[in-house]
Amino acid sequence: MSLIRLRSAHDREILRLAVPAFGALIAEPVYLLADSAIVGHLGTPQLAALGLAGTALQTLVGVFVFLAYATTASVARHLGAGDRRSALAYGIDGLWLALGLGVLLALVGTLAAPAVVSAFGPSPQVHEFAVSYLRVAVLGMPALLLTFAGTGVLRGLQDTRTPLWIAGASYVGNVVLNVLFVYGLHLGIAGSALGTVLAQTAGAVALVVVVVRAARRYDAPLRPDLTGIRASAHAGVPLIVRTLTLRAALLVTAYVATSFGDVPLAAHQVAFTLWNTLAIALDAIAIAGQAIVGRYLGGSDVAGTRAATRRMMEWGVGAGVVFGAVVVLARPAYVPLFSADPAVQALLAQAVLVFACFEPVAGIVFVLDGVLIGAGDGKYLAYAGLVTLVAFLPLALLVYAAHAGLLALWWAFGGFMVARLATLAVRARGDAWLVTGTGAARR
Known part of the structure; x- marks a missing residue:
């Protein structure tokens, strides 16, 4: 072919x-x-x-x-x-x-x-x-x-x-x-x-x-079947840890934004809503990755797994570039819809510029996250989540202590996404996650 x-x-x-x-x-x-x-x-x-x-x-x-x-x-x-x-x-x-x-x-x-x-x-x-x-x-x-x-x-x-x-x-x-x-x-x-x-x-x-x-x-x-139910629960524990690390990062971000006052908090809430909406779209590609990679590895097709992963990464980057461009170019249309306060509008227009820069990174992160979930590599995702959270917390606390403002907070959150990219890319480049057959998903 x-x-x-x-x-x-x-x-x-x-x-x-x-x-x-x-x-x-x-x-x-x-x-x-x-x-x-x-x-x-x-x-x-x-x-x-x-x-x-x-x-x-x-x-x-x-x-x-x-x-x-x-x-x-x-x-x-x-x-x-x-x-x-x-x-x-x-x-x-x-x-x-x-x-x-x-x-x-x-x-x-x-x-x-x-x-x-x-x-x-x-x-x-x-x-x-x-x-x-x-x-x-x-x-x-x-x-x-x-x-x-x-x-x-x-x-x-x-x-x-x-x-x-x-x-x-x-x-x-x-x-x-x-x-x-x-x-x-x-x-x-x-x-x-x-x-x-x-x-x-x-x-x-x-x-x-x-x-x-x-x-x-x-x-x-x-x-x-108690054995099967226990196995399902066991497989889910690392994914719970992974999810909790993500939730913790988002809660810390919201807490720091709250400390800046009402205007930054309002702008942050809208910016986060926009980011979360785009995340849902990127997560759809990740879900496709879970299903496709799981099927390929179950069929012992490592070459197909690699090829599909590369193509989904290209989709992720492309979607991230498009979403980032739309977020930037459409600002005059959507920013006034969320607030009549000129101060909120001005800060929101700047904040979305920052997170738009990281949309291509987010595209790859979501795809690789889905790929490794599909591979049953939950333990690595749990450890990677803890590592990225530990890397992010000092950045967020520095922004909080310096009262550096909302833009600095979003740059710090961008650093969190880059840290996630680094941990996921290192894993994806190796072969440890390419476990074929049906046993890995039960671990």
Whole structure:
């Protein structure tokens, strides 16, 4: 096969997996946007309570994204090895693990909701609304975690379209139920949480039905297997560490930005929202990388793994360059939309220039992160996450101590991304992660 044909084949595969994955990835932010639009008309305290409760939920849910990532790697490896039955058996193990963790989190979250809200120090009125929302919303944790695991199974089977359709249907249901419960039945902010939980549950059930049907088709066991569940949990521990290091870096960045005052904090919030939106788009390529690399290594195709990785890196850099250019050139159009304050607008326009410089770096980082997750290289990602966090903290603390301002903070965050690139690139250049067969994903 010629180089052009090989690239064309990789391009088609990347697009086939990445485009639907992007649509599914934005489902959760869209959920929150819909909730915000509906709850916002109830009053400012309710909207503030939703923001507080949503932050707590997103932080908690983000830790358990390993249920999607680890499951994708395991399933893709067995698919690549030609053993679809074992691939689906791994997927069923992941679903049982997600259900158990989800039920536990729902129970703990219901009891801990007042303490969690109090930790943010809100006003009494906001505290009451936030607890009301959170106590209902955490009941959706089993559905959310099942959605992670079910989506991971289908991604491992090289199917990102089904999660997209289910996520789209859940979004429509979420809007309808929210309007019905909040305004039709006058349940207030708790009605918004209930509508979201029901929509999430319906989506989770649909995903589980799809996976179970496939398991039955290939005679994969449906009963819980403690050995398999423990293996799934064990594979997820390093990915939890990796995720926590990323969350810690983002929390430190937000803390430092807060110390600069209201105007820098407002500009930072908008800049971070833009960065996070572009990160979702880049993460779609990373998800394609998880599925493709897992399948190639499961089939013992090292050359194919290398070729696909190189092509996805090119996609990552290209996407980063395009996103960076759009962020810079479109500033006059979008900056005034986020604030009427000239000071915020001026600072935001400068801050986005800094993070735009690092978009090509972010493109490679997201791709390599996805590639190594697909390879089952979670332990290295955990260690690399700790190293990059340790490298970033002195930069952030220096900016904080010197009160150097928002632009210096974003340059420091760019240094964090460069440190991630260095650790991931060193690993990708070597051969230690190129473990073939089905065993590595179980480690």
